[in-house]
Amino acid sequence: SHRLLADIHRLNRLGAPLAPLVNFLQARRWFRWLLEKGAGIDRRRSLPPLHRWHFRRWFAHHPADAAAGRNGRVLLLADCFTTYNEPDIGRAAVRVLERAGYTVELADLSCCGRPMISKGFLDLARTLVQEQAGPLAQRLAQGTPLLGLEPSCLLTLVDEWTELLPGAQTKAIAAAARLADNWLVEQIHNERCKLPLRPLPQQCLLHGHCHQKALLGAGGTAAALRLIPQLDVTVLDSGCCGMAGSFGFEREHYELSVQIANLALLPALAKAPEALVVAPGTSCRHQIKDLAHRPARHPLEVLEAQLAEKTELRP
Template structure:
């Protein structure tokens, strides 16, 4: 991703050059019937708005004095392919009065190791996760909440890091790790989160990511959506969208992937053509785009668009 952001036009030829998708399927096993995520030059880390973030010292000082503060963990997918989601989340939290920090490193960005782990590359995953935990540890030790956007990445901090032998430091970070909506819902219950929003003016359909379902993190999304005047969000009763990371991109799994999507998710999306479709998972959004030709958005994007 770091390399591709320097010449995205080259890496995006697979989606545009006739015959490239067919060749990619034969060489890499990626289904020619799938579009691949578009690489871009304006990633979150290359185009960061410094006005939205401050130093770790200032965020720690704010948190220790009881003021509103958080660290925004920007994952590979939302930072590299859908930077708008990361910007939107930062603007929403900033508008609600939170002082923000985000962790980076000189040669790119920190990764939770999820993609390595999903491919059985445990040592590489442990190294990436360990580096991220080390970067977050000073903030977590001072009680600064760690807020993430991609369910599979943020929840890696709450689950897999504890199983990979990273010890007490991983437990300290895990205790502060919250998904975007989990954090807002908690702050709402404590009377700390207030944000004026306009009505959406359309029905809202919500698809929960598998990790959100496994960790009981779908109900906080519905709680947060109550901030939108007159909103009556409908939860799509579905199983996995069928994409499941790289699974749905692979030619060998394409048919199974689409059957999973057609079991409930895609028919529900098609049944309400005027609805706003929400999905926090990168893979879920891509499945909806491929299967129903609809653009699903992260909850952060909707809240940002409705700030009064």
């Protein structure tokens, strides 16, 4: 099962053309029973849907916003989870960045290696870095920022790539890599771009991703959300959500995953049932959906919803 989860990028890529069938099977009890017996994935855990019209396909046909390019160029990391499981987040990020005046290009890596590293397949991860570091570093040579949406993937390039393959290329990649919301709020505060946003008079609860909190903190994401007038942002002191990547999917860890969520996160969400919940991490959003039975949004989705001529976002 560890090798299966380590290769999730390949499984997603193979499954995306058959997304309707895969999603149908994933919702069937007998299929979940088979996954539990064969791959150790707990049958009580929902599985992330695949999308045939995934983010990279959408981007290839996407006409750029009229404002794009006046303030420069960025590379956006099209991570596996955003690409195949949550393409709406990628689309939202592109629209926000283009509206802020940036031309968006994709850093189309096959995978960052995070799932391999988490499951102990370091040699496979190192090979992945060796294949991709050179071409990616070349694209960043002119000082172009590398922006990420999924903290665990983006921060793998910052924290682990330099350990797996020490050298000038991975060092340059780590220096250029930023979370998109953190980078964008800095550009706005330094008056390098503008992003007019409509007010959203609502309470917002922000649950930070553990990898992000350990290396960066959640302050940059909170600052990005506070660009929205009247949005009342509270950063939850909620510890770990309990999902921890694939940990909460595994049969032997499911109960512990739920117990961890019940320590702080779920009680905090229960106290504010009408609040908008925001979580940068895909595993955190999945845990909140499964256990709190309410959606959690990515910060870029919230920003995109408040651009001009957008429908208001509701919890």
